Amino acid sequence: MVTIIGKTYDEERALYGEKDIVVKECKFDGSADGESALKEGKGVAAENCFFNLRYPFWHDDGLKITESEMTENCRAALWYSRDIEITDTKLYGIKALRECENVTMKGCNIISPEFGWSVSGIKMEDCTIESEYFMMRSEHLAYKNVRMKGKYSFQYITDSVFEDCVFHTKDAFWHAKNITIRNSTVKGEYLAWYSENVTFENCRIIGTQPLCYCKNLKLINCEMIDTDLSFERSHVNAVITSPVVSIKNPLSGHICVPSVGEIIMDIPDAKGEIITKDQCCCA
Numbered sequence: 001m002v003t004i005i006g007k008t009y010d011e012e013r014a015l016y017g018e019k020d021i022v023v024k025e026c027k028f029d030g031s032a033d034g035e036s037a038l039k040e041g042k043g044v045a046a047e048n049c050f051f052n053l054r055y056p057f058w059h060d061d062g063l064k065i066t067e068s069e070m071t072e073n074c075r076a077a078l079w080y081s082r083d084i085e086i087t088d089t090k091l092y093g094i095k096a097l098r099e100c101e102n103v104t105m106k107g108c109n110i111i112s113p114e115f116g117w118s119v120s121g122i123k124m125e126d127c128t129i130e131s132e133y134f135m136m137r138s139e140h141l142a143y144k145n146v147r148m149k150g151k152y153s154f155q156y157i158t159d160s161v162f163e164d165c166v167f168h169t170k171d172a173f174w175h176a177k178n179i180t181i182r183n184s185t186v187k188g189e190y191l192a193w194y195s196e197n198v199t200f201e202n203c204r205i206i207g208t209q210p211l212c213y214c215k216n217l218k219l220i221n222c223e224m225i226d227t228d229l230s231f232e233r234s235h236v237n238a239v240i241t242s243p244v245v246s247i248k249n250p251l252s253g254h255i256c257v258p259s260v261g262e263i264i265m266d267i268p269d270a271k272g273e274i275i276t277k278d279q280c281c282c283a
Contacts, residue, residue, distance in 0.1 A: 010034055010053065019043055028053050057081055065089050173198065231255065236272065247274055
C-alpha cells in the first residue's frame, strides 16, 4: 500500500489506474483543469481530500472516501464503480453516483441534482440530502435516519427499505415497486402514484393527493395530514390514525380511518370500503 500525502494534482488522469493507494490531505484542483484523476483504480482510499475537478472516480473497484469534499465543480464524481464506502464526506457536484454497485454511505452531506441514478445496492445512514430526481431507477436501497429535501425522489426504484427518515419532496416514489417505509415522515405533493407493493408503517404522510393509482398499497397505523383526494383509483388496505381531508374513488380494499371530511365515490369501479371509527375499527 502506497500513501501519498499533501500533494496537489490538476493534470488529466493524474493517478489513472492506480492500485492499492492512499491519497491523504491531497487536492485535485488547479489551472490545468484535468479530468478523471483516479479513473480505473482498484483499492483506492481518499482521506481528507479536496476534489474540485470533474469525474474523479469512474470505473473504480474497492473505493473508500472519508472526511473529504467534492465541490460543485466536481461533476459526475462517481460513475460505473463498485464496492464503495463514503464516510463523513460532502458531495456537492451534480450527477454524483451513477451506475454504481454495493455502496455504503454514512454521515455524508449531499447537495447534488440527479444523484444516484441506476445504483444497485446502497446503504445510507445519518445523511442529509438536497437533490432533484434523487435515486431514480435504483434498486436495493436501505436507508436509516436520512433527511432529504428536494423533488421527484425515488422514482422507479425497487426492493428497498427506509427507516426513521424524513423526506420533504414532491412526486416521491412514483412507479416504485416492493418498498417498505417505517417510522418516517414523508411530506410533499402527489406521493407514490403508480406504485406497486408499497407499505407505509407507523409513518406520517403530509400533502395533497397522495397514493393514487397504486396496486397492493398498505398503510399500517399511519397519520395523514392535509391529505385531500387520497387513494384515487388505488387498490389499498389501510389503517389510518388521524382524520383525512378527503378520499376519492379507491378501487378495492379497506380504509379504516377515524373520520373523513369528504368521501367521493363517483365512478362505477370505486368499490373500496371506507370504515370510520363509528363503524368499527380505529383506535
